[in-house]
Amino acid sequence: MGKLLKQSEFVKFIKDGDKLLVGGFGMSGTPLTLIDGIAASSLKNLTIVSNNLGEPGKGLGILLQENKLIKAIGSYFTTNRDAVQAWVDGELEIELIPQGTLAEAVRCGGAGIGGFYTKTAVGTKLAEGKEEKVIDGERFILEKAIKGDVSLIKAHIADHLGNLVYDHTGRNFNPVMATAGTIVIAEVDEIVENGVLLPSEIVTPHVYVDYIVKSNYVKKAGVFVESV
Amino acid sequence: MNQFERIKIAKRIVQELKQGQFVNLGVGIPTLIPDYLGEKKLVLQSENGLLGMGPTPPAAEVNMDLISASKAPITMEIGASLFDSSNSFAMIRGGHIDVAVLGVLQVDQTGELANWAVPGQTILGVGGAMDLVAGAKEIIVATLHSSKNGDPKLVKELTFPSSGIRKADLVVTEHAVFKFEEGTMKLVEILSDISVEELKEITGAEFEYNSEGTDF
Numbered sequence A: 001m002g003k004l005l006k007q008s009e010f011v012k013f014i015k016d017g018d019k020l021l022v023g024g025f026g027m028s029g030t031p032l033t034l035i036d037g038i039a040a041s042s043l044k045n046l047t048i049v050s051n052n053l054g055e056p057g058k059g060l061g062i063l064l065q066e067n068k069l070i071k072a073i074g075s076y077f078t079t080n081r082d083a084v085q086a087w088v089d090g091e092l093e094i095e096l097i098p099q100g101t102l103a104e105a106v107r108c109g110g111a112g113i114g115g116f117y118t119k120t121a122v123g124t125k126l127a128e129g130k131e132e133k134v135i136d137g138e139r140f141i142l143e144k145a146i147k148g149d150v151s152l153i154k155a156h157i158a159d160h161l162g163n164l165v166y167d168h169t170g171r172n173f174n175p176v177m178a179t180a181g182t183i184v185i186a187e188v189d190e191i192v193e194n195g196v197l198l199p200s201e202i203v204t205p206h207v208y209v210d211y212i213v214k215s216n217y218v219k220k221a222g223v224f225v226e227s228v
Numbered sequence B: 001m002n003q004f005e006r007i008k009i010a011k012r013i014v015q016e017l018k019q020g021q022f023v024n025l026g027v028g029i030p031t032l033i034p035d036y037l038g039e040k041k042l043v044l045q046s047e048n049g050l051l052g053m054g055p056t057p058p059a060a061e062v063n064m065d066l067i068s069a070s071k072a073p074i075t076m077e078i079g080a081s082l083f084d085s086s087n088s089f090a091m092i093r094g095g096h097i098d099v100a101v102l103g104v105l106q107v108d109q110t111g112e113l114a115n116w117a118v119p120g121q122t123i124l125g126v127g128g129a130m131d132l133v134a135g136a137k138e139i140i141v142a143t144l145h146s147s148k149n150g151d152p153k154l155v156k157e158l159t160f161p162s163s164g165i166r167k168a169d170l171v172v173t174e175h176a177v178f179k180f181e182e183g184t185m186k187l188v189e190i191l192s193d194i195s196v197e198e199l200k201e202i203t204g205a206e207f208e209y210n211s212e213g214t215d216f
Helices: A031-041 A062-064 A081-090 A099-110 B003-014 B029-036 B084-093 B129-135 B194-202
Strands: A019-022 A046-049 A069-072 A093-096 A115-118 A132-135 A138-144 A146-160 A181-192 A211-214 A217-220 A223-226 B022-025 B043-046 B048-053 B075-083 B099-101 B107-110 B138-142 B171-174 B175-180 B184-190
Touching: A031 A062, A031 A146, A031 A181, A031 A211, A062 A081, A081 A093, A099 A115, A099 A138, A099 B084, A099 B129, B003 B029, B003 B138, B003 B171, B022 B029, B029 B099, B043 B084, B084 B129, B099 B129, B184 B194
Parallel strands: A019 A046, A019 A146, A046 A069, A069 A093, A146 A181, A181 A211, B022 B043, B022 B099, B099 B138, B138 B171
Antiparallel strands: A115 A138, A132 A138, A217 A223, B043 B048, B048 B075, B171 B175, B175 B184
């Protein structure tokens, strides 16, 4: 009945070809243990929705090196030269979306909203092919909501119900990603008894969270290192 | 390289910023601004989810889950708050941030700017650039007057992809300050030992000026 899974167990909830919503900004708030689990699996043809694809061989960059990905949807891929090269070689499809539009599209996906009109990117290359509408004299473009098959998020502390709190800016995309996946798996640093987290401090209520996996990583001297 | 000019631009922009304003600083020259604020206090917003960003911590206190949008370790000022990315961009897009100070590849003589992609190269990163352009109440551009290969960055028409239809309000280079009003670029102040004629020669954009060069 509990939501706690071992790292070896969560991969069975993901299928070949799934669209994964992954939290994180750079390496911060990135579910590194879950990513390692996918890297070690036989999964393939995955689509990733995440702000970026980590760095070469780090974070989501590992999945690229392991040839797990066919498509990435996000706002900033330039920091991973492997992603740039894979795109140049035609091995990785990339859909570029402004960062705020990405966050709002996922928020809408989790909130039962089909899409939204935004002024971001109006008149730019990233608006090409998108419906434009003038509302109260201002130009907007239509962006569709984003949903996923599985959300992989990283929080700081969970209770056994799956309520989550985050570590400072490690929050970033995680709370919205937690709302928009059919199955939501949270990697956490620490698990506490129910009732320990104050209702007023909980950022992601447990209704959104299906499974919890304890992180294998700790922070040390400015980097994330494996603790086991 | 160019550090003297970059600091000069940052210092000049500090004069434009008002005590207590909510400010988002883009990458490049804008990140130098906190070092030259003196007594002035701003409330800095970091788009990865923090309002009230403080300076770099000592090495022993670094938390890699407390970082800036440039992914550098930071601290929090008293009164700071943390939030998720969708809330952060609601703040930006919804017009709640007073000033965005942005680096650019080009800005044209109407104030339209390009700061995310170079033609002919892979276009794989936009980040929050377009959201800031669309949503901040005021946009100040911080840029060197010319690119590395000597091309003017203040141009008649953009040759790089636009970041949006919203125009900048002010541009500060090592040589001059210009403002944009109703699609016209106007010289506000000359910052280096240069005449208006010399400034015109190194500036691709056409701008208005008075006989002293500093009328507006």
